[in-house]
Amino acid sequence: MNRFVIPLGVFLLLVVLFGVTLKRVPDRQIVPSALIGRTAPQFELPDLLAQEQLVNNSAYAGKWYLLNVWGTWCVECRVEHPTLLEIQKTGKVEIVGLNYKDEPEQARAWLAQLGNPYASVPEDREGRVAIDWGVYGAPETFLVNPQGVVVEKIVGVITPQNWAARLLPHIEGRAP
Amino acid sequence: MLPEVGHFALILALLLAAAQSLFGLVGPWRRDARLIRAVVPAVTGQFVMLALAFGCLVWSFVHNDFSVQLVASHSNSALPIYFRVAAVWGNHEGSMLFWVLVLAVWSLSVAAFSGNLPAAFSARVLGVLGIISTGSILFSLATSNPFARLQPGPPDGVDLNPVLQDLALTLHPPMLYVGYVGFSVAFAFACAAMLEGKLDQTWARWTRPWTTVAWMFLTVGIALGSWWAYYELGWGGWWAWDPVENSILMPWLLGTALIHSLAVTDKRGLFKSWTLLLAILSFSFCLLATFMVRSGVLVSVHSFAADPGRGIFILALLALTIGGALALYIWRAPLLRSQAGFDLSSRESFLLFNNILLVIATGVVFGGTLAPMIADGLGLGTISVGAPYFNPTFLLPMLPLLALVSLGMFAHWKRGGLGGSRRRILGSLALALAVGLAIMLGLYGDRSLLGPLGVVLGLWIIISALIDPVDRLRRGLSLPPAIAGMTLAHVGLGIITVGITTMETRMLERDVAMKPGDSVQLGDYTFRFDEVRDVEGPNYDAKQARVEVLRDGRAEVLLLPERRHYWVQRQSLAEAALGVSWRRDLLTTLGEELGEGAWSVRLQVRPLMRLVWLGSALMALGGLVAAMDRRYRRREREAEAASAAAVAQGQPQGQQA
Structure with missing residues (x-):
């Protein structure tokens, strides 16, 4: 054993480590949001489907709700839309669809065509509320508990898998 | 049509790169002069093909050919033409193509400027470069083809990320890539020396200008990136210890160590195995930086783009090239014994301390960058390591290093004793103390420890760096580019030190x-x-x-x-x-x-x-000037004579240290 072996040994260890980390990449879409564990930011916006009404957080006080950020310009929102409809059917949670920087006409047409999973659709044309929520892009989904605290955030598409693994356990009180 | 031409040219480049490595490695081994002669044409052909491929991609971007997927997803017709061109490398596929093109340019330069190297040696260097090139082109073709088509093509593309629509930022990745890839030359020189089983002072002299130029590009790249973050990201941050920044800083620190270690090997024939190891490590960290940024192992804001397939490919490439080099190292390094000795307070030992401290600093950054990955890999959850860790632990090796820079410049080669320079050391230190404390305590009323300390250390480096060249000019001696460059770089370091400490403590x-x-x-x-x-x-x-x-x-x-x-x-x-x-x-x-x-x-x-940017610019300029020195291009014998004479004199003239 000579000392010149050490660099190769350390290097091989690192390669193994990187290999292990790499295998875990696909299930790492979690962006640990600064919001988790904090009170959800306030919003008060006109409802896309009932223009004269304003929607705000207080309507959902005491209830679990998902705040789903979407837009008709967002391709992946179309991908997750069927899952949102499924979630709505379970009746376990209400979904607030924050319509992000969108054309109201197109957004209404989209919901008419694909179905509406949302309890309300606050219309955030300038994206000001989205900035308060730290939204980077669409789709993003926040889970808010009855106390109004953000408990989970999913960046990217909601799938039946991450719904079952990361959102449902919180709502059913099974989360660690 | 043109995208297909580009794709085909890329495939031809792959074959030529494979031929280049085969000729370059087998030729010298079999002592086959015909194979050795065939290396340079292979290098040239590979460069022409890659330039053609890159040109085709640029054309597609400039002419808004949205049937090319890459163009459609990274450019749009409203974008000004300058940003359309910059968009070519503002994405993964295009930047990989740019990377292989840069590698080809470096290889071609080695082929063009290696007239003073033995033919077999330069063939081996090009052979090793050919292996890296083959791997990288294969990576580009297999996992990130820039020429993939969309059927049918959309009418317009998406916008370039607004954060990236900026002049400094469009220049920042190319500079970094030129620097990263540049270290492959030092790496290839190291591998070639190990293959020959011979490493002498001439080898170090050949390697030095290449390393210095690569280091210069890396310096410019980091400075541009930091400058961009400073004024564009909008919160005044210029350095965030973000994993991507760290991955750039590590090869820079190791490259700095390599430059100084090469100086010792060149001047005194010492630290041979250490220099080899540093050459391998610097390039490893350049590859690692690419791996970390491109594979998505790092937690970035959005990991949509993360592609494990790409990560595994780069990891395999890393394992083969670096693992191979380190295996070669086990076999060859024990043969490289240094005959000469040196005293504890000689310039050699100061440069050794410099190396150790730079490697410790790299280790500190590496540990902090890796910890979240390790925690995640072991399923311990997501942790983040930030400034509260990096700032103090990075200062730990850096503060003594800054003090040693000044002291080292007064030391002599080989023989110890700073006694002869005592007057100058104390004089320069006293001046730095007087000016630094006058500014910090007198003008600003700073009562902190770090502020005055940093300013005094920075000023001391500037003064010490200037003493020798001023002395030379006063005595009517010439100022070779190598010394002028070293002085510029050290003055730049001093200026950065003053700038960063003042700015951070007085903000x-x-x-x-x-x-x-x-x-x-x-x-x-x-x-x-x-x-x-x-x-x-x-x-x-x-x-x-x-x-x-x-x-x-x-x-x-x-x-x-x-x-x-x-x-x-x-x-x-x-x-x-x-x-x-x-x-x-x-x-x-x-x-x-x-x-x-x-x-x-x-x-x-x-x-x-502003001193931070001025200092960075001076450091980069110093690298450029030093690399220009004629000494590195002289024929073997006269240079050796000159070098031997300089060492025999034992002058504290600081030539190219």
Whole structure:
């Protein structure tokens, strides 16, 4: 054993480590949001489907709700839309669809065509509320508990898998 | 049609790269002169093919060919032509193609400037470069083909990420890539020497200019990136210890160590196995940086783009090249014995300490960058390591290093004893203390420890670096580029040290809510918030605030920070406004509208910020000047004679240290 072996040994260890980390990449879409564990930011916006009404957080006080950020310009929102409809059917949670920087006409047409999973659709044309929520892009989904605290955030598409693994356990009180 | 031509040229380049490595490695081994002669044509052909492929991709971007997937997803027709060209490397596939092209340019330069090297040796160097090239082109073709088509092509593409629409940032990745890839030359020189089983002072002299030039590009790349982050990201941060920044800093630190270790090997024939190891390590960290940024193992804001397939490929490439080199190292390094010895306070030992401290600093950064990965790999959850760890632990090796830089410049080669230079050491230190403390305590009234310490160390480096060249000029001696370059780089280091410590310890910062007509006092400066109005840019609209800055009641500068909204990508971004002078930078960032005409605004006063950029520029310039020295291009015998004479004299002249 000579000392010149050490660099190769350390290097091989690192390669193994990187290999292990790499295998875990696909299930790492979690962006640990600064919001988790904090009170959800306030919003008060006109409802896309009932223009004269304003929607705000207080309507959902005491209830679990998902705040789903979407837009008709967002391709992946179309991908997750069927899952949102499924979630709505379970009746376990209400979904607030924050319509992000969108054309109201197109957004209404989209919901008419694909179905509406949302309890309300606050219309955030300038994206000001989205900035308060730290939204980077669409789709993003926040889970808010009855106390109004953000408990989970999913960046990217909601799938039946991450719904079952990361959102449902919180709502059913099974989360660690 | 052209994208297919490009694709085909890329495939031909792959074959030529494979031929280059085969000829370059087998030729010298079999002592086959015909194979050795065939290496340079293979290198040239590979370069021509890659240039053609890259040209085709640029053409597709410039002419808005949205049937090419890469163009459709990274460019649009509203983009100014300059940014359309920059968009070529502003994405993964295009930047990989750029990477292999740069590698080909470096290989071609080695082929062109290696007239003074033995033919077999330069063939081996090109052979090793050929292996790296083959692997990288294969990576590009197999996992990230830039020429993939969309059927049918969309009418227009998506916008370039607004954050990236900036001059400094479009130049920053190419500079880094040129630097990263440049270290492959030092790596190839090291592998070639190990294959030959012979490493002497001439080898070090050949390797030095290549390493220095690569280091220079890396320096410019880091500085540009930091400058961009400083004025574009809008919060005045210039260094965030973000994993991507760290991955750039590590090869730079190791490259700096390599430059100094090579100097010792060149001058004294010492540290041979150490220099080899550093050459391998610097390039490993360049590959590692690419791996970390491109594979998505690092937790980045969005890991949509993460592609494990790519990660595994780069990891395999890393394992083969670096693992191979390190295996070769086990076999060959024990044969490289250094005959000469040196005293504890000789220049050699100062450079050895310099190396050790730089490697420790790299280790500190590496540990902090890796810890989140390890925790995640072992399933311990996501942790983040930030400035509270990096700042103190990085200073631990850096502070003694800064002090040693000055001392080392007074030391002699081989023989110890700083006694002869005692007057100069104490004199320069006293001057640095007097000036530094006068500024920090007298002018600023700074009672902290770190501020005055950093400024004094920085000033001491500047003074020490200047003593020898000034002395030479006074005695009517010439100032070779190698010494001039070293002086410039060291003065640059001193200036950066002064700049960073002053700026970090004396910075003023406030986040406030302001309405039109409001004023906020920050140090000597009054920020008056006048109004907010709507403005429109080429592909965005924006709210622009008018902030007048006054000093002692007199108007100093007018700042116009903006909050922009880009149409195509629907992204909202703050464009900070800077008022720059030698004395200080004034910075305002426009945040959110808070209602009733009030806006959240961030105000900063950063003293001497410009010194950081000036110092970086001087360091890079120093590298360039030093690499120009004729000494590196001289034929073997005369250079050896000159070098031997310099060592025999044992002058503290600091030639190329």
